[in-house]
Amino acid sequence: MKSFNVDKIRNVVFVGHGGSGKTMLAEAILYNTKSIERFGQVDDGTSVMDHDPEEIKRKISINTSIAPVEFTGHKINLLDTPGFFDFVGEVKSGIRVADAGIVVVCAVGGLEVGTEKVWSYLDERNLPRIIFINKMDRENANFHQVLQALKTQFGQRVIPLQIPIGAAESFKGIVDIITGKAYIGGKEAEIPAELKDEAEEYYHLLIEAAAETDDDLLTKYLEGEELTKEEILNGFRKGTMTNQIIPVLCGSALKNEGINHLLEKIIESLPSPAEIQPEIASNPRTNEEIGVKADTSAPTSALVFKTMADPFVGKLTLFRVYSGMVKSDSSFWNASRNQEERVGQLFLIKGKTQTAVSALGAGDIGAVAKLQVTTTNDTLSSKEVPLLLEGLDFPKPKLTMAVVPKSKGDEDKISSGLSRLLDEDPTIKIEKDATTNELLLSGLGDLHLEVITSKLQKKFGTEVELKDPKIPYKETIKGAIKVEGKHKKQSGGRGQFGHVWLEIEPLPAGGGFEFVDKIFGGAVPRQYIPAVEKGLRETLEEGVLAGYPVVDVKVTLYDGSYHSVDSSEMAFKIAASMAFKKGFMDAKPVLLEPIMNVTVTVSDEYMGDIIGDLNKKRGRILGMDPQDGFQVIKAQAPLSEMFKYSIDLRSMTQGRGDFIMEFDHFEEVPSNQVEEIIASSKASKTEKE
Numbered sequence: 256m257k258s259f260n261v262d263k264i265r266n267v268v269f270v271g272h273g274g275s276g277k278t279m280l281a282e283a284i285l286y287n288t289k290s291i292e293r294f295g296q297v298d299d300g301t302s303v304m305d306h307d308p309e310e311i312k313r314k315i316s317i318n319t320s321i322a323p324v325e326f327t328g329h330k331i332n333l334l335d336t337p338g339f340f341d342f343v344g345e346v347k348s349g350i351r352v353a354d355a356g357i358v359v360v361c362a363v364g365g366l367e368v369g370t371e372k373v374w375s376y377l378d379e380r381n382l383p384r385i386i387f388i389n390k391m392d393r394e395n396a397n398f399h400q401v402l403q404a405l406k407t408q409f410g411q412r413v414i415p416l417q418i419p420i421g422a423a424e425s426f427k428g429i430v431d432i433i434t435g436k437a438y439i440g441g442k443e444a445e446i447p448a449e450l451k452d453e454a455e456e457y458y459h460l461l462i463e464a465a466a467e468t469d470d471d472l473l474t475k476y477l478e479g480e481e482l483t484k485e486e487i488l489n490g491f492r493k494g495t496m497t498n499q500i501i502p503v504l505c506g507s508a509l510k511n512e513g514i515n516h517l518l519e520k521i522i523e524s525l526p527s528p529a530e531i532q533p534e535i536a537s538n539p540r541t542n543e544e545i546g547v548k549a550d551t552s553a554p555t556s557a558l559v560f561k562t563m564a565d566p567f568v569g570k571l572t573l574f575r576v577y578s579g580m581v582k583s584d585s586s587f588w589n590a591s592r593n594q595e596e597r598v599g600q601l602f603l604i605k606g607k608t609q610t611a612v613s614a615l616g617a618g619d620i621g622a623v624a625k626l627q628v629t630t631t632n633d634t635l636s637s638k639e640v641p642l643l644l645e646g647l648d649f650p651k652p653k654l655t656m657a658v659v660p661k662s663k664g665d666e667d668k669i670s671s672g673l674s675r676l677l678d679e680d681p682t683i684k685i686e687k688d689a690t691t692n693e694l695l696l697s698g699l700g701d702l703h704l705e706v707i708t709s710k711l712q713k714k715f716g717t718e719v720e721l722k723d724p725k726i727p728y729k730e731t732i733k734g735a736i737k738v739e740g741k742h743k744k745q746s747g748g749r750g751q752f753g754h755v756w757l758e759i760e761p762l763p764a765g766g767g768f769e770f771v772d773k774i775f776g777g778a779v780p781r782q783y784i785p786a787v788e789k790g791l792r793e794t795l796e797e798g799v800l801a802g803y804p805v806v807d808v809k810v811t812l813y814d815g816s817y818h819s820v821d822s823s824e825m826a827f828k829i830a831a832s833m834a835f836k837k838g839f840m841d842a843k844p845v846l847l848e849p850i851m852n853v854t855v856t857v858s859d860e861y862m863g864d865i866i867g868d869l870n871k872k873r874g875r876i877l878g879m880d881p882q883d884g885f886q887v888i889k890a891q892a893p894l895s896e897m898f899k900y901s902i903d904l905r906s907m908t909q910g911r912g913d914f915i916m917e918f919d920h921f922e923e924v925p926s927n928q929v930e931e932i933i934a935s936s937k938a939s940k941t942e943k944e
Contacts (some may be wrong), residue, residue, distance in 0.1 A: 258614070258616065259329070259330040261528050261529045261549045261550070261551065262529050262530075263328060263330060264330050264331075264527055264528055264618045264619060265329060265330070265332070265521055265522065265526075265527060266331075266332045266334070266353045266528065266618070266620060267332070267333060267353055267354070267355050267356065267357055267525060268336060268350050268355075268356050268357070268382075269281055269333065269334065269335045269336060269356075269357045269359055270336050270346060270350070270356050270357070270359070270373035270377065271338055271369060271373060272338050272364065272367035272369025272370050273315065273337070273369055274338060274361065274364065275338060275359045275360055275361040275367075275369070275389060276359055276361065276389040276390055276508050277316070277336065277338065277359045278302055278305050278316055278320075279296075279389075279509055280357075280359055280389060280508040280517075281304050281322065281333050281335040282296075282297075282304060282508070283511050284324055284331075284333060284514060284517075285605075287511065287514050287515055287518070288325060288326050288518070290323075290324045290325075291303055298314055300314075303322060303605065303607075304316070304606055306606045306607040308713060309706050309709055309713075315337065316335060316337040316338065316339075316342070317337055317339075317342055317345070317706055318337070318345055318563075319336045319337070319345040319348055319349040319561060320334075320335045320606055321573065322605040322606060326521075326522065327518075327519075327522060329522050330619075331518070331521060331522075332619070332620045334349040334352070334353055335349075336349040336350075336373075338369050339702065340369070340699065340700060340905065341701075341702040341703035341706075342699070343650055343699060344680065344681065344699065346373060346376060347649065347650070348631075348647055348649075350376050350377060350379075350380060350382065351560055351647045352558065352560045352575040352620060353382065354382065354526050354528055355384060355385070355525040355526060356383075356384040356385075357387055357517070357521075358370065358377070358384050358386045358387070359387050360386060360387070360389065360401060361389060361393075362388050362389065362390045362391045362393060362397060362398060362422070362505070363390055363394070363396050363397075365401045366401065366404040366405055368909050368910045368911050369910070371911065372910070372911075383495050383496050383497070383498055383524075383525055383526060384501060385503075385520055385521070385524065385525065386413065386501060386502070387503075387504050387513075387517055388401055388402070388503065388504070388505040388506075389505075389506065389507065389508055390507060390509070391419045391422055391423075391505055391512070392423065392426045392507040392510045393423060394423050394424075395423065396422045396423050396426065398418065398419045398422065398505055402415060402503060412464070412494075412499055412500055412501050413501045413503060414457075414460060414500055414501065415432065415457050415502075415503040415505075416431070416432050416433060416461070416503060417429045417431055417505050417506075417513070418430045418432070418450060418453060418454060418457065419505050419506075420437060420439065420447060420450065426507065426510070427439050427440070427512075428440065428444070428513075429504075429505060429506060429512070429513050429516065430446050430447075430454050433487065433491075435458070438513075440512075461487070461491065462482055462487055463476070464491070464494060464500050465482070465486070465487045465488075465490030465491045465494060465500075466482065467490075467494070467499070468490045468491075468499055468500070472486055472490050488523070492524050495524040496524075496530065502520060502524060504516060504520060527549075527618065529548075529549045529618065531549075533546040533547050533549075534546070534547040534556075534577050535645065536556055536634070536645075537642070538640070538641055538642065538643070539590055547578045548617075549578060549617040549618045550578055550579075550617055551578075551580050552579075553578040554636065554637050554639070554642060555576070555578060555579030555581060555587065555635070555636050555637050555642075556576075556577045556578045556579065556635070556642040557574045557575060557577060557587075558574060558575055558577060558632075558633075558634055558644045559572055559574045559629055559630065559631055559633045559634075559635070560573060560574065560632075560647060562630060562678050562679050563679060564675060564676075564678070564679055569625050570625060570626065571604075571609075571624050572622060572624070572629055572630075573604065574620070574621065574623070574635065575618075575619070575620045576615050576616060576617050576618065576620075576621075577644060578617050578642075579616075579637070580614055580616050580617070581598065581601065581615045581621070581623075582598075582601070583598070583599065583600050583601045583611075583613050583614065584598070585598055586598065586638075587636065587637065587638075588637060588638040588641050589628055589629050589633055589634070590633075590634045590636050590642055590643045591632065591634050591643060591646075592629070592633060596626055596627065596635060597626075597627070598623050598626070599623060599624060600623070601614065601621050601623050602621060602623065602624070604620075604622050630678060631647070631678075631681050632647055632681070633646075634646075649681045649682050651682075651915065652683065652684045653697075653698075653699055653700065653900075653914070653916075654698055654699070654701060654703075654704060654898075654901045654902070655684075655695050655696070655697040655724055655898065656695070656696055656697075656721040657693040657694065657695055657696075657722045657723065657724040658673075658693075658694045658708075658719050658720075659719060659720045659721075659722055660717065660718075660719055661718040661719060662717075662718065665717045668715060668716070669715075669717050669719060670685075671715070672711045672714065672715035672717055673685045673696065673707075675715070676710060676711065676714075680707070682698065682699055682703070683696065683698045683703075683707060684697040684698075685697075688724070688725075688727055690727035690728075690729075691724065691726075691727055696708075696721070699901070700901055700902070701902060704721055705721075726848060726849070726894060727849060727894075728801065728846050728847060728848055728849075728924070728932065729805070729806045729847040729921055730798050730800045730801065730803050730804065730805045730839075730844060730847065731805060731807045731844070731845055731847055732760075732761050732808060732839060732843055732844050732845070733842070733844075733845055734761070734841075734843035735758070735759065735761065735842060736758075736759050736838045737756065737757070738756070738757055738759065738834050738835075738837055739756050739757075739834060740755050740756075740830040740831060740832070740833040740835070740837065741753070741754045741830060742754075742827075742830040742833060744826075749820065749821060750818075751821055751825070751829075752817065752822050752826055753783070753815075753817070753826030754815045754817065754830055755779065755812060755827065755831055755834055756813055756814035756834075757810055757812060757813070757831070757835065758813055759808060759809075759810050759835065759838045759842055760808070760811075760842075761807060761808060761809070762808060762809050763807065764807060764920065764921065765807070766808075767806060767807065768792070768806070769808075769810070770788045770791060770810055770811075771810070771812070772812055773811055774812060774814070774815070778814050778815050778817075779815040779816075779827070780822070782824070783817065783824060784812065785824075786824035786827045786831070787812055787827050787828070787831040789828055790827065790828035790829065790830070790831035790832040790835075791831050791835055793828075793832065794831075794832045794835050794836060795808070795835075799835070799839040799840065799844065800844045800846060801933040801937075803846070803936070805839070806847070806921075810835065815827075845929075846929050846932060846933075847922060847923060847924065848894065848895060848923075848924045849894040849918055849920075850891050850892070850894070850919050850920050850922045851891065851892055851893070851894050851917065851918055852889070852890075852891055852918075853874070853888075853890045853900075853914060853915075853916050854887060854888070854889055854890075854914060854915045854916075855887070855888040855890070855904065855913070855914045856882075856887050856888075856912065856913045857888070857908055857911065857912040857913075858884070858885055858886070858908075861907060861911070862879075862886055865888060865904075865907065866888065868907060869888070869890050869892060872892050872893070872897065872900075873892060873893055873896055873925075874890045874896070875890060877889045877890055877891060897916060900914065900916070
């Protein structure tokens, strides 16, 4: 592919609800621009954009895929994003490097929750957008019903540029409102008589919308003067660029109807990188903020928005150049890590294929293989003028599961494989729980985690199961007690003797463990006192009541005795452990469970269901705060009730709700649940033995 000036580039991201046909639309564009010779199908596993084995297997998009196409002397970088909520990190990465969005809506499904979600993501970056009502050839397709729903949700700035000719089996083309022509099978035709009045009505709406974008045009319109086609197009483009107008197009990706008209509108109505607001970068050496313009002669800045593990070339780093030039076989400065990075061969990406190029200029998107220090969210720049671009704000994981290997001895391979997958997907989190000793994998939902484990098996040959994690309970006491521990053993030869008196008492929450030595007169010799403390600390780790670590206790060693021959460090260690176990059980022992702060954001209609569900989960509502048309519910609830909350919330709100959860404190487990936890812990211990 030849190089293009920045004003001839368009970076557009395809977003929408799962199943709206984004990938097939991208496929149709690739086919029509002769980027591919064969029109692939998602259902057949032959599409260019859905090339990952998991995507082919599941017939859904999981990753953001990229493909450049040429159309009427312009280059369009297509970014096709997933529609399922579990892969929203991919959607956000695509939106971050795009200059405009194509919101794909199904003519049958209409305005769905995924449409609302991606609309809000586009709003976060104030990206101009075009709506494409797809699947007009499907049974029960209803353009006008969908259009009305879009207007109701997003306002009267939603303006149709086209209306369909027929629907479902009778769908055969479109009417272009601006040109006043019909297009059937890609060929120009007269508007059908039954659609002329409707086309005329929409034409007047379009003129009015275009006039409102410019004071001179509005004056001319209000004075009854007729606007020229050029004035209408200019006004419409200005309105689209500033989000005052949201154009609506329609067609069928599968039938390849309306695709070229969409391409024309992308070129005519959506901005080039030179026309968008300059990115704001900071100089990490001076903290000075700098406006970054899409100019090939400016200092270089490029943002890494995605990392892929390619089976042939290794790690593939995808980036967008915001200013300057990135050339093959040259050195750049990683401003995020303050290190030099050697850039080898550059590529253009089309699905899973790579085409070598010598350079990429401002506004363009490409990839490079085998970078050493650079990862997603890093900025590459020149060493002389280091620039740091704003990174991607990835969503935090919502669901955590324990990873259990199917084969013993695979633990190291699993950790290594998951670390590699973490490079690809920053929305996952991997950690080892120190209390339960489990490897925990966190992601955005059950499908997300399922895909991660499937990739782990295919790429790294390790099979795992996902299980509910164990709750990291703690043990403590509510009472104080004095207790004796004596270890005496005589079995021929040298015996064992250790004898201690301990005072055990509770500490305030968060007090940890405190050991006090109050021995006077050598009742316990100084050399054995560290052994007493060691015996106590080991017992604290093992737990007494249910095998969970003991916290918030103070133990005072205040008396004891010894034998000049039989006493030893081991004997005093055992004596201390015996005393603590006995005393702990007599000092009103309790189990503590982690309590989480939960912040749920939902619309008013779901408030009752959410509060009722939190109450069932032993939650406490702390308050409610209306924000931007939503209700923010703040609550506290036990972790044991909240592991699957992402699934529950999605079910209750049809995917519209969101939540954040973080640890706050430990609290006593209700007495009616303690016995069940103890029994479960003992059963688990027996099973291991």
